[in-house]
Amino acid sequence: HGAPGAGLLLMRVAIGASFLLQLAGTLPSGFKAMPATYSFVTVVLALLLLVGLWTPVTAVSAALAAGWHAWTYAQHPGFDILLGVLGLPLALLGPGAWPIDARLFGWKRLELQNATTPDSSPDSKPDTTR
Numbered sequence: 474h475g476a477p478g479a480g481l482l483l484m485r486v487a488i489g490a491s492f493l494l495q496l497a498g499t500l501p502s503g504f505k506a507m508p509a510t511y512s513f514v515t516v517v518l519a520l521l522l523l524v525g526l527w528t529p530v531t532a533v534s535a536a537l538a539a540g541w542h543a544w545t546y547a548q549h550p551g552f553d554i555l556l557g558v559l560g561l562p563l564a565l566l567g568p569g570a571w572p573i574d575a576r577l578f579g580w581k582r583l584e585l586q587n588a589t590t591p592d593s594s595p596d597s598k599p600d601t602t603r
Contacts, residue, residue: 481569482525488535489522495552511546514538528568536560561594 522532536557543553
């Protein structure tokens, strides 16, 4: 919630809208600039990012799709590289507080314990002498 959640929302919207705008820029040329498979994949990924569904998987897929497009089709790959680079932190950070992911699956919290302390060993017994 708060500023970090708003930042993740803005990142998701920026990546999803950028994919849609990139596709819309190819419409006047009759889809000759991009293959139909890539166009379909980018629309699906953009919509999933905009609504926030399966965000980590979608963000990694978007980064891979942008990298593939930059490598194979783009004459000026800077935009695709930027989309790919933005997709990876989004996948690592997660969807934030406001997407469908948070409503369906709830917040996941991973707590790591220090393995060197005696309390974290599986066969340590609680101290009952107090």
